[in-house]
Amino acid sequence: MSPTPRPESKVRVLLVDDDEDDYVVTRDLVANIPGRPIALDWVADYESALAAADRNEYQVYLIDYRLGARTGIELLFAMRERGCDRPVILLTGQSEFEIDLEAAAAGAADYLEKGRLDEVVLERSIRYAIKQHAQEAELERKVRERTAELAESNAKLREADRRKDEFLATLAHELRNPLAPILNAVEILRMQPQSPQAQGRIERQVAHLVRLIDDLLDASRVTRDKLSLTREPIDLREPLLMAVETSAPVIVAAGLTLDVQLPPDDVPLGVFGDRVRLAQLFTNLLNNAGKYTEAGGRITLAVETDGHAVTTRVTDTGLGIPAEMLEEVFSMFSQIDRTLNRAQGGLGIGLALARRVVDLHAGDIAASSPGTGHGSTFTVTLPAHG
Numbered sequence: 419m420s421p422t423p424r425p426e427s428k429v430r431v432l433l434v435d436d437d438e439d440d441y442v443v444t445r446d447l448v449a450n451i452p453g454r455p456i457a458l459d460w461v462a463d464y465e466s467a468l469a470a471a472d473r474n475e476y477q478v479y480l481i482d483y484r485l486g487a488r489t490g491i492e493l494l495f496a497m498r499e500r501g502c503d504r505p506v507i508l509l510t511g512q513s514e515f516e517i518d519l520e521a522a523a524a525g526a527a528d529y530l531e532k533g534r535l536d537e538v539v540l541e542r543s544i545r546y547a548i549k550q551h552a553q554e555a556e557l558e559r560k561v562r563e564r565t566a567e568l569a570e571s572n573a574k575l576r577e578a579d580r581r582k583d584e585f586l587a588t589l590a591h592e593l594r595n596p597l598a599p600i601l602n603a604v605e606i607l608r609m610q611p612q613s614p615q616a617q618g619r620i621e622r623q624v625a626h627l628v629r630l631i632d633d634l635l636d637a638s639r640v641t642r643d644k645l646s647l648t649r650e651p652i653d654l655r656e657p658l659l660m661a662v663e664t665s666a667p668v669i670v671a672a673g674l675t676l677d678v679q680l681p682p683d684d685v686p687l688g689v690f691g692d693r694v695r696l697a698q699l700f701t702n703l704l705n706n707a708g709k710y711t712e713a714g715g716r717i718t719l720a721v722e723t724d725g726h727a728v729t730t731r732v733t734d735t736g737l738g739i740p741a742e743m744l745e746e747v748f749s750m751f752s753q754i755d756r757t758l759n760r761a762q763g764g765l766g767i768g769l770a771l772a773r774r775v776v777d778l779h780a781g782d783i784a785a786s787s788p789g790t791g792h793g794s795t796f797t798v799t800l801p802a803h804g
C-alpha cells in the first residue's frame with residue numbers, strides 16, 4: 419500500500435486528456451483552488467497514463483471519457499488490473515446518464531461534466547476522492563489484520579485439536595493398561611481365593627485407575643475454568659510434607675535419592691493457600707522428577723523465603739527439557755515424548771493443573787533446564803502471608 423501523504427504536502431493529480439485546450443482550462447482552475455496545493459501533471463494518451471499509474475506517483479487521476487479510440491472507463495479497468503487502486507474522477511464533455519452509471523459501476527470516485535467545472539466543484543471532488551480512498555485503505559488494512567488474526571487462532575485451534583486427538587489415544591491406553599493385570603489377578607483369585615498377591619495387585623491397579631480418573635476430572639475442571647480452591651492461612655511445610663510422604667516411596671522405589679531442604683523451624687512459611695491442592699501440586703512435581711529421572715539420580719526439594727514470597731524448587735538430575743518445551747509442558751495434555759511417556763504412564767495433565775493451582779494462588783511456576791539429559795528445575799513462587 420502507498421504511504422499516506424503528509425498533510426502539508428502537495429496533492430499530486432494526473433490529468434489524462436487528449437485535448438490540450440482542456441488541459442489548460444483545468445490547470446487554470448486548479449491554480450485557483452485555495453488551501454492545500456495541488457500539483458497537476460498532464461498526459462494526452464492512454465499508454466502514458468498507464469505508465470504513470472504503474473509508477474504510482476499520483477494520488478488522484480482525472481480522466482477524460484473520450485481518449486481517442488479508447489474510453490476513460492477502459493483505462494480505469496486497465497489501471498485496476500495492474501494494481502493501481504488510486505481514485506479516478508471521470509470527466510466528460512457533456513453529461514450522459516449512461517456514462518455516469520457506467521463510471522459508477524466501474525468504481526470511479528466521481529463523474530464530472532467539463533462544462534460545469536469550477537474550482538469549487540473540482541476541489542471538493544478531489545478532496546472527497548482522497549478521503550474515501552484513505553478510508554478504504556484503512557478498512558482494507560483492518561480486514562488484513564483481522565484475517566491474519568483469524569489464521570493464527572485457526573492454527574492454534576488445529577494444534578489444540580491435534581493434541582486432544584493424541585490425548586484420547588493416550589487416555590485409552592492408560593485406562594486399558596491396568597485392566598489386564600486386574601483380569602489376571604481375578605483369574606488367580608478364582609483358583610486361590612486367599613492369594614494376597616492377587617488382592618494386592620487388584621488394589622494397586624484400581625487405585626491407579628482412580629488416580630487417572632481423578633486427574634481427568636481435574637483436567638476438565640481446569641479447561642472449563644471450574645477449579646475452585648479453599649484457601650486459608652497455612653504453613654507451606656504442611657502441603658510440602660504431605661507431598662513428600664506421598665512421593666518418597668515412589669522415588670525411593672525408582673532407585674533415586676530425595677533430598678529435602680527446609681528452612682529452620684522458626685522461619686515462618688506462611689501462605690494463604692489450599693492445603694490439599696498445594697500438596698497435589700508438589701506431589702505432581704516430585705512424581706515428575708521421579709518419573710523422568712533414571713535410577714541413581716537425585717531429586718532435591720528446596721524451600722526458601724525472603725519474607726515477601728516463598729520459593730520452592732524441585733530439581734532433578736534426569737532427562738531435562740529442551741528450551742522450546744519449557745513453556746509448552748504447562749499446556750494441557752502436552753508431553754515431550756509420548757512413546758517415552760507411554761512407558762512412564764501419565765496423561766500430560768499434572769503441570770497444566772499445577773499452573774492453574776499456582777495462578778489461583780497469585781503465584782508463579784516455571785521450568786528451567788540446561789538441556790536434554792541435564793536435569794530440570796521447577797520453581798514455584800507463592801506470596802508470603804501473615
Ligand SMILES: Nc1ncnc2c1ncn2[C@@H]1O[C@H](COP(=O)(O)OP(=O)(O)OP(=O)(O)O)[C@@H](O)[C@H]1O
Nearest residue numbers: 706707710738747753754764765766767768769794
Ligand atoms: N522433571 C521433568 N523432567 C523432564 N521432563 C519433564 C519433567 N516434568 C515434566 N516433564 C515433561 O513434561 C510433560 C508434561 O508433564 P505433566 O506432569 O503435565 O504430564 P505427565 O507427567 O506426562 O502426565 P500426568 O498427567 O500423569 O502428570 C511430561 O510428559 C514430560 O515430558
Ligand SMILES: [Mg+2]
Nearest residue numbers: 706764768769
Ligand atoms: Mg506428571
